[in-house]
């Protein structure tokens with residue numbers, strides 16, 4: 001019976017697959033599936049490597065703090081941004097909910113504990129008493145304030161953090177940890193919601209940290225936070241009066257970014273730009289609600305406005321990147337931030353190209369759920385680009401037109417991922433950008449947000465859905481927009497005493513050895529020790545450490561190896577010269593016991609003796 005059912009499914013799948021127009025795309029699709037399957041664990045492990053304190057590339061980062069990238073120079077991203085961290089942790093929370101991986105949960109708890117403290121750190125944007133300090137964009141890896149010049153404030157951070165925490169808070173409520181939701185998570189979320197309600201109608205630096213005005217991504221993130229924040233407040237026996245009073249005005253303001261053809265991502269600023277910006281595609285993906293229809297008011301991924309905007313924004317990169325040369329309309333291209341971008345000469349970004357795919361995968365889900373595709377005069381040009389016979393009208397899921405449009409949309413979405421696949425090195429490492437002429441990785445290495453974008457794209461492609469944020473009952477736009485604000489009340493969140501969650505003790509632990517050891521060119525640092533993973537004191541089997549995070553100020557050598565939990569071991573660092581010479585650290589041998597806890601990673605911070 002089970003076998004028969006499976007055979008039927010296989011036959012159905014085959015029928016579906018053969019309905020695609022050409023055998024060629026069938027073949028490349030299989031390859032893309034394989035690549036996504038192999039890249040997924042790489043993306044997750046490289047993402048976790050950038051999170052303190054046990055991540056392999058997180059030396060000096062406090063527990064739960066996310067580094068934007070291990071890159072320390074050109075560009076220096078060795079900081080913890082509130083925005084990037086929240087987007088990364090929203091991804092981790094959703095992965096945890098899907099997989100039940102308790103090692104992710106340990107990181108989530110660390111992140112939330114760290115945010116409670118960060119909210120109280122006075123910084124150049126201000127402090128907690130009037131909420132102003134919550135708009136600070138980035139902190140040092142150890143959680144201290146960054147006091148240099150920067151584009152501040154950035155008002156999307158608190159909203160995005162609230163969304164990440166609420167996603168976990170819902171899980172806590174659903175799993176009988178309601179006091180953790182109300183006593184640990186809610187007080188932090190509450191400060192962030194009060195901030196949004198108080199400051200949403202003031203200008204802010206955009207997500208690219210370049211211009212101070214009103215940013216669509218910021219506004220939509222703020223709106224979503226207030227809507228789900230109010231509902232979350234209710235579910236922990238509280239209320240958010242300021243969320244309720246301000247949210248309608250945010251929704252009203254959100255509509256004003258639409259200029260009739262596309263979303264003008266930056267307003268209230270004379271920036272001399274077109275306003276075509278992947279800001280708006282990232283915003284639409286952030287607004288995705290699996291329970292919503294193709295609603296223009298909340299810019300759902302399948303809404304006519306969001307689709308029209310997708311075409312205008314992605315088209316803006318067709319003529320300006322060499323690697324897009326010769327790619328026809330209706331086929332996917334490499335996508336950057338905005339066409340006028342000059343950062344590193346203006347290149348496509350992995351996270352931008354992946355977001356272009358993700359919006360379309362979410363739209364596919366929504367069209368299936370709604371049971372029809374409505375092509376309006378607004379979205380017609382989007383559809384005609386991918387299917388020349390497209391015309392306005394409503395096409396129900398039983399029609400052949402629906403099936404044709406859906407196949408074209410899926411192939412188009414896959415095309416964006418195939419571009420990323422093409423320009424990802426075989427190691428699976430995702431930098432920030434890839435060169436517009438050669439496709440080679442550019443700028444910051446191992447950008448944490450790039451990995452998160454890959455994971456959320458893959459989840460959307462798999463219909464692994466995030467929870468609803470309530471969009472379908474929050475789409476009534478007031479007839480008149482007005483400037484508004486509600487002064488918030490802020491207080492430090494002091495309870496970070498997590499309950500004992502069920503988790504199984506790790507069998508083996510990935511131990512990262514960090515050692516500060518000044519070296520000259522040609523010299524390498526190794527770790528050797530009493531267990532097989534450390535070469536059993538055999539110099540020829542010593543573990544070579546990496547120097548890619550080495551700077552003169554912080555001569556870091558690091559590397560990780562997996563060792564059984566509870567192992568007691570001895571180790572030492574040694575230096576090898578290019579002439580084969582070996583220098584040992586001074587005595588005595590170092591001792592270490594690999595922790596026997598639920599954590600599957602641990603790290604050591606040593607200094608060469």
Ligand SMILES: *[C@@H]1O[C@H](CO)[C@@H](O)[C@H](O)[C@H]1NC(C)=O
Pocket residue numbers: 200201202203213214252253268481482483484
């Ligand atoms: C404040 O809200 C009003 C009404 O929506 C809007 O016209 C104005 O541009 C907003 N200003 C900022 C900076 O958000």
Ligand SMILES: *[C@@H]1O[C@H](CO)[C@@H](O)[C@H](O)[C@H]1NC(C)=O
Pocket residue numbers: 537570587588589
């Ligand atoms: C360090 O360990 C090695 C291997 O067991 C041993 O030969 C050596 O004597 C030890 N050094 C000291 C100072 O104990």
